[in-house]
Amino acid sequence: MSKSLIIAEKPSVARNIAEALNIKSRKDGFIEGNEYIVTWAFGHLLQLYDAKDYDKSMSSWRMERFPFIPEKFRYKIKGDGHNRAAIDKGAEKQINIIKSLIHREDVHKIISATDFDREGQVISDELFIHLNVNKPIYRLLLNEWTEDEVKKGMENLKLNSEMQPLQDAGIGRQLADWVIGINLTSVATLRYGGTGKERKTLNIGRVLLPTLKIIYDRDKEIENFEATSYYKLTANFKSKDNSEFESLYYENNSEKFDEKEYLDKISTALVDKNGLVIDKEIEKRKEYPQPLFNLSNLQGYITSKYKGWTSDKVLKVAQNLYEKKYITYPRTASVVLEESLMGRAEKVLYNLKKGLPYEDDIKFLKSKRVFDNSKVESHSAITPTYVIPKGLSSEEENVYTAIKNRFIMQFMPVAEFEETKITIKVNDENIPGEFISKGKVEIIKGWRIVEKIETKDTILPLVEKGETLQVTHSKVNKVTKKPPKYHTEKTLLRVMETCGKEFKEEREDDESNSEEMMNSILSGFSIGTPATRAETIKKLKDIGYITAKGKSLTTTDLGRTIVEIFPAKELLDLEYTGRLEKTLSDIERGKFKKVDFLDLIFDFTKQSVEKIKNDNSMLHKFNVEIPEGAEEIGKCPICGNAVIEGRKGFGCNNWKNGCKFTIWKDDKYITSFGKTVSKDMVKLLLKNGKVGFRNLKSKKGNTFSAYFKYERDEETGYFNWKIEFID
Template identity: 30%
Template structure:
């Protein structure tokens, strides 16, 4: 680290991170205005962004006034400026980077595309020349990791492609935002204001934001147009025990569900709703009459005391294993926290960022759900540290004593190919002193991360499953049972903050057929004795009414997951394969996008439930975009641009190739809007939207 030539400057993204670097360097620092200095080192910081892209009027005063005549706006050379509120710190940093006694700059901004961009802008605006620049890339802020990052810092040129993709991402958002927002506002703003009787309307669109709005509106419209379909299932109560139907009272009974088979008189008839029900109640009653010879009286749910025998067609026994889930990336954690604590993705990110800064967990803005080989070699340290955390002490001790961590590098939880910038979010096993100073929710989020982490060192949970098919008069009834034989990793997962719920009887719900009956071990042993050909009495036959359910609205958490997996929304198989693993937005920006849509009054996020619905203005904006630049509403466009940025970062395509495509898209689409003449026609759509809002 020491440089004979001169001093080393360490530049971090935030003051708090700079403090951690200063601590790790173990030098006698004196505090100056905007930096720390010792004999060998200078540590300074940005406040997030110090530099931003200039607004169009900085290119030409005429561009301040919005006019269709000045569109499309595609600068040949982009302009940047220091953010006025950050001017003082920028001047400090600029002075330090260019100081004659400084020979090496360690770039310690966040290890990701955005962190790269923050420093590169500063370097560019400060006009740094003839200095050695090294990039520090870390996964947590523990002293050990910081020192390792400094020691292994690579020449910044190795990150040139990442930097190029960062600059392009900013230009893309800038060009689409300015051109499309101006064009659509000038073209349709008056119409919207006139319709809604508001002062003036700015149509705010963005590459990611408008696509998310499209997802919310389409889902709401699916729900509105959904028509409930009632369906009727027939459930038999069958006695198990009492050999061949004798002494039925000696056994216990279980429910079995009628399903159509090739032998059934209802096979391939239009009366069926799926394979396990009927569209009309009369048909369910007819099935009961055909089997039992008894009529289902008006107002009754079925018939009792059937006195019919069913014969076992098949008994299938099999083992089922349930593996521990993959580790958390930011999207998965945001989704779980939205379910568990009803907090927004933005709040989750703030909490994990705080846990990261307090050295409790590793870097939060990650898309990976696995560990790297290098981390797996040292993983016993993380586990060892967790012996100091009351809720994990016993598990951590057991994992260490039995050396359960040794083979983890050979499992699905370790895969270098699935890591771009950072591995999954895991506890560092350090920083417990800070745990008392975080909020109650933050300490619960920490527990969630710890339990997920420790569970990967335990074996899969093992179930035994029995599926039984019985037949009477060519009609078949199906039942399946599941019992937990070995809890495996499940012993780690129950949260301390959730009261244990009683095990529910069976898993039948809504639209689905009866899932596995939960049953106790004694009854399971009884069931295991059943053989093909055994006769079992049917005690009663009941009609169970259900109805189809509409698609669910997104919650803020499930929307983050949908954004991460946007490729799955794409119908074209080839395109879907092409952008696999490429979502819309990034782990760092998705929460911000939802916040912005909410703030613009385009969507509503219920604070208590985190459920998302469109707002009236949002739905009107949807109609405007749909009539002018429809690709903006679809995941295909956004995800394919995101994939393009990945290609630039990987060096597969050049910045020039990407820029040419981008400028072509922006100019074509902007010119199309300018030439449209469809304002009057939109009123019909606005009227349709208004019907759904009081």
């Protein structure tokens, strides 16, 4: 009997599939039934070759060996996490199991059931490439691992060949990051990382550096902030029923004043005065709940609400909930659901609302705020599934509850309030302006009851237009403008998600759903993907480029230095990185070719390597001892190390680290004047910056005297001779 082999991304997902298809016979590395065999990977079982696997000489880093770009990229079994030189034995065993299952005579069809995203596609496709699979391959595309969805998905399999654009984007990203990372990390470390045992590896990456730059820019903004102050005047008014409220003084639509003395005079004039309510405006307003979570918004919400949480931790917990069938796929950029999911969402809502104190207020409705195909790219927003969780850890409870509550809120009554603005005029020629009070009154609590969100708004007493109020008190306050706040993981994720575009937010905790922001996110114009951003922030901490102080993120000395000295400035540019990510997104949509993208990456890498090789900004930090028996002729004008004599010239002893200062003994310019480059000449040149010659012969045969200077062209980096005639 012919069977189909299903390959899942992880063992937990394989168990979910086997359970849904009623496959029960457990074997070593797979589960077998009558029609199906289910096996699994452990994420990536393979990795790209290291540079030294292509060429043994690359095992030691030498500047002249870069840029290094293989003609054909190859995969190998991934390395052991604790010993990089060794193969991961677990991965090796599982690959052999998968290989033997693929080659079984009764297996006629292979079904890839890895996650439906760029990385999931690569995890299975790199296996198929490595194992040279030639049996028909199909793709199971699911957003959740519940029994209903698995069965539905198995009835709607696609050919894996239809996923070629997704594979191209995934492998394009993989190769681009390898080429940029290997080349620029190596040459940056050789150029800037120090020498010998003190050498520090400087990690350079396509997503790493622009993220570091975001934090650096905020740090500099805070550093360069100059505090400015202004003054404001507040007065307390009492109504006829003795209710008091505060009001703010305005002139020409502004409450900010430069001179305290001016407001002091008005404050004095207010004593024993009355004010007349000259205008009262009441506007009814609606407040909708924040949209459903995408991964970045979920990470931002949890990291700002709970102490000690990082984006990376939020993703791990969400991934666990996904694999346990409690939530849908978490690595999504969308904050709405596909319209085809209305029936499923209604079933989930029905399950979740049972027994809640506000159950009667929860009503399923077909709203564009929740269901909108035009705002979904690949995956819908994160929601609970119909499976009610049991035995959650406290961390899982935090994340699940946030997702559940955000989902329920979408189907609750809209919160409504009245916004009141009262304008008061004090009849005194010394008080030309008006006092304005603003307040809100909650009419319908609506969705805010779900998380017991209390209003912090001012509530004004009932006063009417034409009413006279008594001034009871006034004061002048100094207001000093505060510097910007350090980035937190929440604010950093927002900038990464939208590539630095600014979006006006209604409230401090608002995850704005503006059209502009959604278009930016859905076009793929961002830094990294939902799946990789948390990992990027964690890596920046791990390698010592940034540090966390409470929830605040700030650059370290090393991080600041990297930003300031790194010569391939495109890699620090949010726009450039955003365009690369947008190109990957276009490859995924079939609008751009992988080969063209990689040509761009290879050209960029070659140019960047040359820029780093020719950068002398950090050479002075190397203090190189001169070889035994050598004599120091003078100090190198580039880096301050010793200039010593060699067979063909006089050069800097710091040449191994890239200092190119050299004066050749047979220098054609000097010999054209009938002179030679000698040790004494070089000594004088390095000491005084110039050296004098007499009896020089011009081309016309005239004799003259001149000083010779050896000066560096800042644009090209090369030294040239300059003559200064002596009368």
